[in-house]
């Protein structure tokens with residue numbers, strides 16, 4: 001049997017610190033520190049703890065060149081473990097389905113052309129079962145005042161590089177309609193689920209923000225789209241997966257948006273009530289759970305990395321595109337009298353299972369949403385100038 005190392009793996013010497021009463025009672029600092037070596041391989045997506053022999057063997061194998069397993073001499077037990085965990089790949093499809101599966105995952109990973117660090121960052125920062133609200137409560141950082149208390153003062157709000165007297169003041173320009181639109185944009189955390197969103201309003205937002213506006217056909221199998229947002233290489237990798245809750249004429253459920261056809265593709269119903277699914281995807285941020293429409297921004301990494309192969313900026317470029325889309329969504333929603341939001345605090349692994357996304361080629365980057373704003377501000381929104389909400393005393 002010929003073998004080689006998986007395409008990408010990083011080794012981390014991790015230290016974990018835990019409280020230990022014994023240590024305190026015997027004059028120590030009350031902390032127990034343990035160190036272990038963890039292998040982080042993005043095609044696996046789970047940490048694998050290694051011992052010294054396994055580490056040594058992994059370091060001897062090429063990710064490109066196949067070698068006879070027998071030629072390695074000692075280390076048979078270590079090799080079996082590395083094969084079982086997917087860090088070493090067997091060339092032939094053996095009867096062993098685990099090895100066959102790892103070979104397939106490693107192969108897919110190679111085909112997507114990830115940059116090693118981008119791949120590792122993405123694979124190991126995905127959440128499962130996180131309750132961001134509880135975490136904030138536990139760390140007592142739920143409000144600005146609490147944050148100041150617990151975290152101390154943040155770095156200054158606007159950086160200065162000269163003395164005040166050396167600054168060149170710019171003219172203040174009188175606001176026009178576009179400025180007034182920008183001023184009314186505020187992250188919405190109070191939706192009114194009792195008021196359904198007209199299909200027309202929903203369709204208009206999708207068309208403005210996510211639809212292809214024109215296309216450049218290079219050949220039958222190579223097409224570039226023009227959209228209302230910029231995109232690295234003009235590749236527009238971002239797919240839109242929707243959780244539709246309260247839209248007239250649309251059955252609540254899961255959909256994929258086809259950007260060229262400007263059409264919804266219904267997907268299988270989730271295995272639990274939609275609002276509960278939304279809560280879990282949004283890491284229990286209840287203030288987003290009543291949004292009329294939620295949109296998972298889901299990049300097809302293989303589309304962007306087709307051009308930007310193993311490119312140091314590839315992952316960054318894709319992440320930036322989420323920002324362009326979300327701002328366009330915010331402004332389009334504001335113009336339509338609706339509220340919008342974006343959150344990065346999402347349980348990506350649940351999103352992947354819900355929509356059938358393979359995290360090697362396609363991911364979940366962020367969750368946006370939009371709909372009618374409620375009339376009562378139950379969760380705080382940032383509106384110091386009273387552009388959206390009436391201020392007390394106004």
Ligand SMILES: Cc1cc2nc3c(=O)[nH]c(=O)nc-3n(C[C@H](O)[C@H](O)[C@H](O)COP(=O)(O)O)c2cc1C
Nearest residue numbers: 185186187188189285342343344345366381382383
């Ligand atoms: C990338 C990104 C992630 C965000 N994640 C969250 C989030 O997890 N929860 C939340 O309530 N707001 C989230 N927000 C919204 C910000 O809190 C909000 O933009 C900020 O407080 C400024 O308020 P404004 O958008 O109303 O100007 C996020 C915004 C951005 C750009």
